[in-house]
Amino acid sequence: MKRRNLMKGAALIMTLGMTVGGAVAQEAEKKIIGVSIPSATHGFMGGLNWHAQDTIARLGKAYPNLEFVLATAGDAAKQVNDIEDMMATRNIDGLVVLPFESEPLTAPVKAVKDAGKFVTVVDRGLSEDGIEDLYVAGDNTAFGRVAGEYFKGNLAAGSKIVVLRGIPTTLDNERVEAFQKALEGSDVEILDMQHGNWNRDDAFTVMQDYLSKYPKIDAVWAADDDMAIGVLEAISAANRNDEMWVIGGAGMKEIVKRIMDGDKQLPVNVTYPPALISSAIEMTALNFVSKAPMTGRFIIGSQLITPENAEQFYYPDSPF
Amino acid sequence: MKRLDLHTLGPIVALIALVILGAMLNSSFLAPANITNVLARSAFIGMIAVGMTFVITAGGLDLSVGSMAAFLAGVAIIAMNAALPSLGANWGTIILGMIVAIIGGLSAGWLNGALITKARIEPFIVTLGTMGIFRSLVTWLADGGTLSLQSELRTLYRPVYYGGFGWITWPIITFAVVAIIGEWMMRHSRFGRHVEAIGSNERVARYSAIDVNRVKLMTYVLLGLLVGLAVVLYVPRLGSASGSTGVLWELEAIAAVIIGGTALKGGTGRVWGTVVGVLILSLIDNILNLADLVSPYLNGAIQGVIIVLAVVLQREKSTADER
Numbered sequence: 312m313k314r315r316n317l318m319k320g321a322a323l324i325m326t327l328g329m330t331v332g333g334a335v336a337q338e339a340e341k342k343i344i345g346v347s348i349p350s351a352t353h354g355f356m357g358g359l360n361w362h363a364q365d366t367i368a369r370l371g372k373a374y375p376n377l378e379f380v381l382a383t384a385g386d387a388a389k390q391v392n393d394i395e396d397m398m399a400t401r402n403i404d405g406l407v408v409l410p411f412e413s414e415p416l417t418a419p420v421k422a423v424k425d426a427g428k429f430v431t432v433v434d435r436g437l438s439e440d441g442i443e444d445l446y447v448a449g450d451n452t453a454f455g456r457v458a459g460e461y462f463k464g465n466l467a468a469g470s471k472i473v474v475l476r477g478i479p480t481t482l483d484n485e486r487v488e489a490f491q492k493a494l495e496g497s498d499v500e501i502l503d504m505q506h507g508n509w510n511r512d513d514a515f516t517v518m519q520d521y522l523s524k525y526p527k528i529d530a531v532w533a534a535d536d537d538m539a540i541g542v543l544e545a546i547s548a549a550n551r552n553d554e555m556w557v558i559g560g561a562g563m564k565e566i567v568k569r570i571m572d573g574d575k576q577l578p579v580n581v582t583y584p585p586a587l588i589s590s591a592i593e594m595t596a597l598n599f600v601s602k603a604p605m606t607g608r609f610i611i612g613s614q615l616i617t618p619e620n621a622e623q624f625y626y627p628d629s630p631f
Numbered sequence: 632m633k634r635l636d637l638h639t640l641g642p643i644v645a646l647i648a649l650v651i652l653g654a655m656l657n658s659s660f661l662a663p664a665n666i667t668n669v670l671a672r673s674a675f676i677g678m679i680a681v682g683m684t685f686v687i688t689a690g691g692l693d694l695s696v697g698s699m700a701a702f703l704a705g706v707a708i709i710a711m712n713a714a715l716p717s718l719g720a721n722w723g724t725i726i727l728g729m730i731v732a733i734i735g736g737l738s739a740g741w742l743n744g745a746l747i748t749k750a751r752i753e754p755f756i757v758t759l760g761t762m763g764i765f766r767s768l769v770t771w772l773a774d775g776g777t778l779s780l781q782s783e784l785r786t787l788y789r790p791v792y793y794g795g796f797g798w799i800t801w802p803i804i805t806f807a808v809v810a811i812i813g814e815w816m817m818r819h820s821r822f823g824r825h826v827e828a829i830g831s832n833e834r835v836a837r838y839s840a841i842d843v844n845r846v847k848l849m850t851y852v853l854l855g856l857l858v859g860l861a862v863v864l865y866v867p868r869l870g871s872a873s874g875s876t877g878v879l880w881e882l883e884a885i886a887a888v889i890i891g892g893t894a895l896k897g898g899t900g901r902v903w904g905t906v907v908g909v910l911i912l913s914l915i916d917n918i919l920n921l922a923d924l925v926s927p928y929l930n931g932a933i934q935g936v937i938i939v940l941a942v943v944l945q946r947e948k949s950t951a952d953e954r
Binding site for chain 1: 793916
């Protein structure tokens with residue numbers, strides 16, 4: 312099922328590539344949108360790739376005068392090449408880009424903008440303000456705050472929690488600072504914060520060590536669903552399932568399913584949807600097919616997934 | 632005899648020092664649960680590092696083991712999930728998955744070895760290539776996401792990692808058996824002596840009627856087998872594999888081998904030293920998590936310093952010996 316989707320995506324890109332040249336000449340109204348995103352190296356990016364392909368397939372059918380060119384890059388240098396190729400050989404009218412890194416991508420994206428194209432930047436900002444027409448991103452501060460507020464509201468005074476951090480980045484810092492700020496004024500104590508690097512195995516190891524170190528833990532902020540899986544496994548190996556609950560983040564389908572089923576160990580989750588790429592592509596497409604204003608900043612809030620609303624966050628076909 | 636002791640003592644001294652440090656910093660360090668954790672999580676890298684000892688001793692290198700482990704875990708999971716409807720959730724399905732992992736490991740190791748010995752390409756280049764290939768293949772198989780074992784199978788398979796005789800779980804037992812057999816092979820078997828002979832001087836080994844290519848090929852096949860075995864024990868832990876499984880395992884395994892006193896240029900292999908090296912690496916991680924010694928940002932730096940120190944300690948002693 313998943314494989315077939317990927318094939319469809321690949322086939323789509325190939326047919327696009329083949330038809331672009333002829334189609335442009337025949338129909339003056341044809342608009343081409345380039346989409347440049349990092350390749351699927353971990354769960355979240357896998358989900359993002361899936362949503363990008365899914366959205367492109369759908370929009371291609373809905374708007375016959377729109378063409379899409381999708382490129383995925385494993386590093387910043389490759390992404391710069393992709394964007395230059397799109398400009399040189401595909402003659403794009405709009406660009407949707409999720410920069411691999413801010414600094415190296417700023418100049419190439421600025422060149423696209425200077426050529427008079429519509430530029431949408433997704434999730435990671437460029438290092439210079441005012442280049443993009445449209446900015447679509449998740450809200451890292453809200454991601455930490457929503458989780459922090461849940462801990463504050465659902466733990467008794469004197470409760471003790473542990474935190475797993477991601478890969479050391481500004482993004483991770485923003486989340487953790489907002490989390491700590493939301494907990495201020497409560498009697499909840501953060502025992503420890505170590506890096507689990509958004510990785511199942513690392514999170515498993517860190518959690519095992521937390522469990523050896525602290526006899527009393529009431530809750531865990533795993534801050535990411537991949538880490539939550541490792542954490543849950545470590546807790547269950549230590550037979551301490553009944554002592555603590557775990558909050559992950561980002562809305563992985565397996566975790567959302569367990570929330571839907573009312574799992575006591577996973578009461579809620581906080582979204583940071585990989586589908587934000589869909590919002591960006593849709594809005595860019597609307598810019599070309601409608602008169603609706605599409606410039607500005609669009610920040611996607613982080614919502615709390617509860618057993619009651621979990622169904623609307625559940626994408627069984629997505630790899631994430 | 633006494634000199635030999637001094638020469639080889641380095642890694643053991645470092646290990647004992649770490650154990651004492653850990654016990655002083657946190658009382659739960661020596662609790663059986665923590666010891667089980669540390670030994671069990673050392674088992675994957677440990678078994679791979681034992682195989683790596685033979686490859687390096689014969690003058691080779693294998694950078695692909697981490698990616699190979701991720702790929703084999705992915706293939707084994709796919710095989711078990713595919714067999715579930717026809718075979719059902721029983722040990723037959725799981726044994727099938729284990730066989731897939733082991734045969735996959737043997738074939739992947741053979742592929743590396745054949746490219747190195749038959750096509751005569753540098754081991755560094757061959758395994759750098761296969762490292763990228765295996766890593767991409769598992770990402771592709773998982774469609775960029777994560778491959779997960781069906782939950783019925785997972786429940787059944789789980790005790791292979793978590794179960795055992797009390798505190799001594801299966802990964803610890805397997806690791807111990809692999810280490811003992813490895814040590815015996817290196818010291819007392821003809822294969823081990825041939826491996827050392829090739830590593831110290833390949834031409835002389837050839838003149839001594841050793842089938843150099845065959846022995847070299849066998850070191851990679853042996854390493855592949857041990858990667859497969861590590862995967863058999865890894866899959867039940869989290870029941871999943873993704874593009875981020877086993878990242879940097881190859882460097883950890885190589886580091887453990889070198890800390891243990893095997894020469895990177897080949898010629899002398901010390902399997903028990905490798906085991907000590909693996910334990911040192913796991914203990915550093917464990918101690919840094921258990922004690923709030925430094926900012927977690929600096930964990931990598933502490934590891935680096937201890938790795939270099941462990942080797943320096945041992946090299947100084949060996950140069951002193953030679954004088």
